[in-house]
Amino acid sequence: MSNNRLIGGEFLVKDLTWDNIFTPEDFSEEQKMMLESAKEFIDREVWPKKHQIEKKDYALIEDLMKKLGELGFLGISVPEEYGGLGMGFVTTMLVCDYISGATGSLATAYGAHTGIGTMPITLYGTEEQKKKYLPKLATGEWFASYALTEPDAGSDANSGKAKAKLSDDGKFYHLTGQKMWITNAGFAELFIVFARIDEDENITAFLVEKSQAGEGFSLGEEEDKLGIVSSSTRQVFFNDVKVPVENLLGERNKGFKIAMNALNVGRIKLGAACLDAQRRITSNAINYANERKQFGVSISSFGAVQQKIAEMATKTFASESGSYRPAKNIEDAIADNIAKGMSHNEAELKGIEEYAIEASIVKVFASEAAQFTSDEGIQIYGGMGYSKEMPMEAAWRDARISRIYEGTNEINRLLSVSMLVKRAFQGKIDLMSPAMKVGEELMSIPSCDVPDYSETLAQEKEILTNLKKAFFMVAGSALQKFGADLEKHQQLIISAAEILIEVYMTESTVLRAEKLSKENPGASSELAIKLAQLQLFDSVEKIKNKGLSGIVSFTEGDEQRMMLSGLRRFTRYNEYPNVVKLKTEVAEFLIKENKYVL
Template sequence: MSTNPNRLIGGQYLVKDASYNDIFTYEDLSEEQQMILQSAKEFIDKEVVPKKHQIEKKDYALIEDLMRKIGELGLLGISVPEEYGGMGMGFVTTMLVCDYISGATGSLATAFGAHTGIGTMPITLYGTEEQKQKYLPKLASGEWFASYCLTEPEAGSDANSGKTKAVLSEDGKEYIISGQKMWITNAGFAELFIVFARIDDDKNITAFIVEKDKAGEGFSLGEEEDKLGIVSSSTRQVFFNQVRVPVENLLGERDGGFKIAMNALNVGRIKLGAACLDAQRRILDNALQYASERKQFNTSINTFGAIKEKLADMAVAAFTSESGAYRAAKDVQDAIDDNVAKGMSHNEAELKGIEEYAIEASILKVWISDSAQDSADQGIQIYGGMGYSKEMPMESAWRDARISRIYEGTNEINTLLCVSMLVKRAFKGKVDLMTPAMNVANELMSIPSFDVPDYSELFAQEKEIIANLKKAFFMVAGSALQKFGAELEQHQQLILAASHIMQEIYMVESAMLRAEKIAKEKGADAAANAVKIVQLQLFKSVEIIKSEATRGIISFTEGDEQRMMLSGLRRFTRYNEYPNIVNLKTEIADLLIKENKYTF
């Protein structure tokens, strides 16, 4: 059961201050979770890393074989209830396995994520008892693999616009499905397909379970797609021509497929954030090792300040990514436990718990996938010309990272969703946006304090700045909402700016709370490097927020209103005591170089 009565609900981080006591961090992993982590990591290091070159040659059979081995370890069924052959572990452990299985190659990460997430999860959460008993044991063990058929040539981000049709047979015993799906992961070796089609003229699509062996001649696959990255991940078009599916294979409710698809994407988004974590660690480790071995001007390039800056930036991004991902994972788990305690079934509790943190899921998907891409790009720069070679790990890391910004909803779609979901939660009374927005408007009219603050306490200045960054968000978003009302959704560039502010606040606050928890529980010395990382991330976040807020403000204000808001922005992004960013990056890089690996 949840032991966190002070847990903030989804989106509430903007209006209430979280305490380090109330968040979960990577350092809080239990002994059992550490053992599962090591099991996943050892498998990747022994079975996957030595075969990287083979994976980069479109070896689809190898990925299928690796997936079966993961199934033998029990990790395909990590979140499947025990009564259906799984391990029945909580959401944090599910995120942990996704983290460490996904780091070495995007091809395996994609196959694993599609099977365990959008492939298996819809049956776990929406299936009838008969469907669960029939399919989940096979999916949890790796006897069968699953695929998810949603995207169509004319239905990508607008998932509910699919043209695939399902018609009930005259005898009422089968649905006859016809249509085309594309970009379908695991299609080449999956035995089970979650297929979305529209029955008659229903408003929403409906989900079906299609077994390949029983689909008949009307079921066919296109050729493997020739992709930029994740080259050994099976990706094909799937064609349905009068494919007959028993009525008992309808998943969930008729007209309820869009709800299933959206909830699957919420889970997919937060797990995609987790799937980018170990990739960042491994990219950094490879960069560190190469920089120590590569010599120019008779010295290792890791002694150069320009290289140290890149290494430090990569470490800051990795630490911050971990902080946000595991904070949100535990919040989801606590929400699930609380819902069960209220009398909900586990399925309903999990659906509601995941939906509760849909905003944070989108934030993590965008921020961490962007960071993984940036780290891979910096890694190539550190390798120089060799980074462009397929013989080196950075080339494939960069290509694999690129897709993470596209699937589970593009980063642009997810960035827009952050604000729209927050506004909807406000209208439902779940998050009070009006009070802080009005308070900020009043503060803009007041004379700022010129008292010299006391920053003797750990993170005193950082907490003050983060609180002010939240005010900057309400200044921009509140004024924009007041001006445009329901028409705000038509101003996408303004929404993007406000959403980027939201994202930076959540991520840097997560890093700060993690570092504070380390300091309180293990002492100042143990937290010293984490504190430096937080100071670096906060400085970067402030600069991003300055830029985003400025472009937002000048897009819909003018004259005195604009001058007042820009003045307020300077107040809300002000440092009283600037950290020495160059020294901090050098110190972080020197520690990384000494350890020759990511060590935070």
């Protein structure tokens, strides 16, 4: 699969076949064992304690993190020579997936420690720093925290005011500043802190040990939050804290790149962290609908409830499909880079950076799907869903933060398009040729040939190809008109980003369903095909809407009429699916199973 992988963003200009996409059904036996081990831990140690977790029990989360360390889950991606398991990127994703399903409080603590807390040291640390810190972080002897955000520096991370000044004897940096919304701050020993040295253009990263920081280091009170209530979140204050020069992480003035690459890892893993939550929410909703009786029958027999179950399952299936596809791309890219002679650190950095577009896409889609499923889950529970006695209320509150951290979804939408355009300007992806072809097609007479849809999902794949054309039509025309000033038109960019996101996630879903039908035909593959058809129908409707709002925002007259005609052409079905029938059949299958089964 490595030899056939597309480079980051290339999914827009090349069509993959089903046998070149990685799906959860492709997990190795070792990966399945890790999955079951993680799931068993959550079912045994976490799910029964959900009510306790919802009472701001920070000590419980710390204790669960220690147990995860003892089981090796904190060191999944840490190289073996530093006390970790040294497993591949897909395995780190699936562990994050299943560790995160029961509660956002543990998911956040785990993600912050293993992702943005440990990975920067793995990727940028000196040999001495790795030997000193990674074994402790991999076992849970120490916990890590990532201190980037400041009161006036959120999405604009490089504007932070925290300062670092080298001491006269050249042995220490004196660190002063304030950080906020810092996850794990209450129990972390090691803090990755970003500050500006003197008047440098960019920030620099430092490793600060709490026990060695002295009286200048202090913490604010625990934040009183909407969700993830037992995740320790505090302000951190540095008042002339002495940091040894050997604790500078990476290079001076290069901290912003460390921060951005750490966030790329965090974004795709945040997508994974939303998956098992969706599975559990959907399964709980199905189970409740089967048990709840109204008018003498289970509410799962009502069409309105079945519609919700089908839509929740569709979002969940799509989120899974789109998350593991780029995870394998990253793993393969790392292997390819090592084969080219790169060090493991450099290979991993380049591999992760290669798929930054896909990371942003996955983060946006999966986080919003988690919010959707939890909201619909509450609705199926009815009044009971609003009660803290039921799991839906906490799931809804926990889901809300996922659209904010690791870069807000608005920022990630803007980034996905801007990174794609940047790759085109760098010559890494040819966007102009397909954009020109789309322009020529708009001037041509549509074919009246009757297409052959005898192959599984043939119409769906044809429509996906056309949806990519819709992106080129909108984004290409906008870029041609505004050039470098396009970045000033954020609402237009977001419309283009919506098309980009739907294309990637839906293509992943359709190809996964086709792969299941080819390799494992049966009831599950038939269900997957129906879910893929529902996901495509939903995407087509969204792209119609976002394409329309984008086109009318910067065109008029004949140009506008031509592009609107093109949008209709590129979002057209030759044979519309019976969406109500599909939703009913999906729901009835899952209701019979009494859970989400894929």
